[in-house]
Amino acid sequence: MVTESQPRTGTHRRRGRRTDLTGLRALAIMALLLTGAGIGFVPGGFVGIDVFFVISGFLVTGSLVGEWRRTGRISLLAFYARRVRRLLPTAALVLAASLVLTLFCLPRSRWVGTGWDVLASGLSVLNWRLADQNAEAFVPGPATSILAHYWALGVTGQVLLVWPVLLLGIATWAVHRRARDVRVPLLLTVGLVAVGSFAWSAQRTAGDPERAFLGTTTRLWELALGAALALLGTRLARLPHRLGTILGWTGAAAVVGAVLVLRPGPGFPGYLALLPALGTAAIIAGGAVGGRAARDGTAGDATGRPGTAGGGPHRILAARPMQAVGTLCYPLYLWHWPLLVAAHARFGELHPAAGLAVLGCAALLAFLTHRYVETPIRDGRRFAWSAGQVVRAGGLLPATAVVGGLLFQLTVWPPVQPAPRSGAAPASARPTPTPAEPTAPGAAVLGKSPGDSRAGVPVDRVRSITPNPQDAARDLPDVYRHDCFPAAPGDNARACVYGDRLSTYTVVLAGDGHAASWVPALQAIADAKRWRLVTYLNPNCPFLKLPLDARDGRTVATCTQWYDNVYAELTGPDRPKLLLTTSSRYPVSRDGRTLLAGADADEALAEGMRRTWSRLTAARVPTVVLRDVPILGMNSGMCVSANTKRLTRCVTPRRAALATGAGAAQAAAVDKLDRVSLIDLNSAICPARKCAPVIGGVLVYRDSQHLTATYARTLTPRLRTALDRVLRSAQ
Structure with missing residues (x-):
């Protein structure tokens, strides 16, 4: 001005x-x-x-x-x-x-x-x-x-x-x-x-x-x-x-x-x-x-x-x-x-x-x-x-x-301890011990019917919050400190291995930062079930064959090449027993137009998802989609740190949070596919009419759209039960 x-x-x-x-x-x-x-x-x-x-x-x-x-x-x-x-x-x-x-x-x-x-x-x-x-x-x-x-x-x-x-x-x-x-x-x-x-x-x-x-x-x-x-x-x-x-x-x-x-x-x-x-x-x-x-x-x-x-x-x-x-x-x-x-x-x-x-x-x-x-x-x-x-x-x-x-x-930068780095190359990253159970129950307080639980209703005050809201941005999955989630999009199919590295039962997680949020829960499951968990993660790149909006032609080309490289790994001689994937919502280009929101955008996104997953199942790669998490209207970590005595100031209506992400398009795509399953745990992430920032003493989000590693870890039993159900039905 x-x-x-x-x-x-x-x-x-x-x-x-x-x-x-x-x-x-x-x-x-x-x-x-x-x-x-x-x-x-x-x-x-x-x-x-x-x-x-x-x-x-x-x-x-x-x-x-x-x-x-x-x-x-x-x-x-x-x-x-x-x-x-x-x-x-x-x-x-x-x-x-x-x-x-x-x-x-x-x-x-x-x-x-x-x-x-x-x-x-x-x-x-x-x-x-x-x-x-x-x-x-x-x-x-x-x-x-x-x-x-x-x-x-x-x-x-x-x-x-x-x-x-x-x-x-x-x-x-x-x-x-x-x-x-x-x-x-x-x-x-x-x-x-x-x-x-x-x-x-x-x-x-x-x-x-x-x-x-x-x-x-x-x-x-x-x-x-x-x-x-x-x-x-x-x-x-x-x-x-x-x-x-x-x-x-x-x-x-x-x-x-x-x-x-x-x-x-x-x-x-x-x-x-x-x-x-x-x-x-x-x-x-x-x-x-x-x-x-x-x-x-x-x-x-x-x-x-x-x-x-x-x-x-x-x-x-x-x-x-x-x-x-x-x-x-x-x-x-x-x-x-x-x-x-x-x-x-x-x-x-x-x-x-x-x-x-x-x-x-x-x-x-x-x-x-x-x-x-x-x-x-x-x-x-x-x-x-x-x-x-x-x-x-x-x-x-x-x-x-x-x-x-x-x-x-x-003067004010808080001291940050240097993160341990994996001694081996990313493709052979050493399995890390399963983190200790969170001191707060998190999603466990919701019981078998989260939608009916009072524990998921937003309140103004709680006894304690884990992690400290001021440190929420650093409550990250291990893939960040193991160089398994690059700082910028890349076209290499960078793989990291967790769980039992010698196991013949391989489960792959592929996607963007939203997929990376599920790593803490999947690590615990892989350790318990003796799976070999392999991650292919790339920031701002969905594991989807989509005509992405070309706002940045170089990034679009990089993401496209990354998808092709990961697809080649998945469909090679050593096919995984299971592929897990999810992603954020991305603008799609159709007939030279950029589709950001609305019915046309939802339809184009669902078509791209359906095409991608059909191709994977046709190549004999069993695919499970983790429904995208609700998207909040603010940075939850910052909001909670500023309103520890009025947490209800940091809520987002559930309907709006669900409508913003890619979840609806994912559900529409899976609905017309016989061999692709959808796991939806959003009832344990935002169970009430308004999404609570803290559940069971645990901060749910570290920003507006990524779960804290601590809360994701508390979702382990629910994710394991859902995966067991999918695997039994596939037999």
Whole structure:
């Protein structure tokens, strides 16, 4: 998020400002804040970011083009100096304050992540880090990054690094070509950027909405839209006054409608982002129409002449309260999120009244920051530095954030004992002793009918929790520490052996991280039954012959090759007596379209599963599918560590948890296959109407979709009984 402010020093000619745009920023920030505070009637406040992007593109491009028209050149040094003065000091201050809030309010398990987030924020790449984590940046919660809102600064920071260079290059080329008006090639360039970015955004939203929401390339079109308006400034000013009024009110209705109607989900940004973006563009265009603006405003750099307030919403947006909030929008945006996340982590889910109180604190901090940090540094009255000095000093602030993030990690990182590594090659990994029985019963408390057991109903408090929720991320199956589950997808059929290595009864487990979660239970069964347990595991690669979505062509090719290699091992001379498999849900490509959710996606996924398993049974490989586990709506380990006295804040409705994963498609596929069995233990994982985070004193999940090794171990008797039943029926 970038806001352009007019220089106030004597070294730059003062220009009028668009008061309607300041008011529009106020509308956007208020929507963002109310959504963050959990005010239900504004579910779409996250579109405030879209409003900011369009305004930023308009003002930044207007400033650059205005300078070109006045002087015939663009000073990149002066441009970057203005950005440094305006943005970096406040951002650095909030980064430092967020580290303090982390130490005092967030559980220790989240400190390391915060350190990395500070480092990524300093480098303006946090949006890509969050995208890789499939993190949400809509509403603060108990497991949300305290710096997640810096993703928007990352997007604009990356764009502003290259945008003036691009415009200067095109303008210089146009002059050398003796173009009559440099704005024509600039408009063509901006138009191509906008069209390409929007097409990419729509395509990515269909297949990977989290990455589309946070990506730079999928958001660039909104800044380009604002840039196009800046380049069209003088032409917009010649449009009829009545049209300006219509544009203004239509745009205002679109923005307000987006705030009240849109909700975060798989369809956004994509085509849905057109509503707030085009609405913002209409308000900007309406304010430039007719040659007159609000009495104290002008169209600024975009037109070099006044615009119109007319009878549109511009008088409302220019009102003093809107101006006051709009002036504080940048520090208010930076402060509100860390305070809300810290409050969530410290006190759990906030009542709307408590959320508003937190926003009040953010407003106070924003006012103080604006008065004592932003204004003195931006005006240059106390720091009368040259543009070069400002840019050099600005380069130190990101470097300080990087160093601060690393030092924070070294200071707070809990000591981790080096994991023992298997002495042999992965294919002959030594069998490990069966781990000791968990000190807590876990799934054993559910009895024979988990759905009827009160032990599976969520409660606020329990006597103890195993493992410690702060250490949940490290409660992993042995395959992680034995190098049997690689850090990144690979195409080798890497095998590890557990149980009785000399046994002739071989059972194979193949799949992704969801399959790896069952290793603790299978280890215990293999030891007890003297099986030779072989694992073929690969992160983010299902053991399925599927036309996967090609969001990453290299990964798809790797997973495809891995499947072929494992299939060759399974169908060779030493066929296993039993194959166990499961996987997470993956987007499937059909007829060039990416199918993420819905009936078509379920059908395509089930068809791929059915085809894969039919091929295996035809090759005389007995196959059993372990139904995919319920998928939670939050990181359970982090949530429980922040809410040990209110565990009911960490529940997910069972119906939603079951609908999110691959379980339904697996059941549909097995239903039409005679020689493939399905084992469903979800009644012992989420037995009640809402999934309890802790059952029998054991933390069920280590994140949002992987069982803790401890809880998986408590499922051993149920899994053994189910396997015995399948094997008896196959005889």
